[in-house]
Amino acid sequence: MNTARRGTPDLSGAKWRSSSYSGGNNECLELAHGIPVLAPIRDSKDPAGPVIVFGRDAWRAFLPHLG
Numbered sequence: 001m002n003t004a005r006r007g008t009p010d011l012s013g014a015k016w017r018s019s020s021y022s023g024g025n026n027e028c029l030e031l032a033h034g035i036p037v038l039a040p041i042r043d044s045k046d047p048a049g050p051v052i053v054f055g056r057d058a059w060r061a062f063l064p065h066l067g
Contacts, residue, residue, distance in 0.1 A: 014034065014040065016032050016042065018044055027045060028044045029042070029043065030044045032051075037056050038054070039059035040052070041053075041054065
């Protein structure tokens, strides 16, 4: 994984996927797949906007608390 600076992943080739709960209305969070050990998250309404990057383990621990 290339980084622009330490800790900043290069997401230019990331494959983003919306939650199946979004219902296709484009108002959801998207997760970038294929980024080892990281879970980059962005707002589907603003794909060029900011990205929050979590560790995969932290993201997995968070998911059961959504609802």
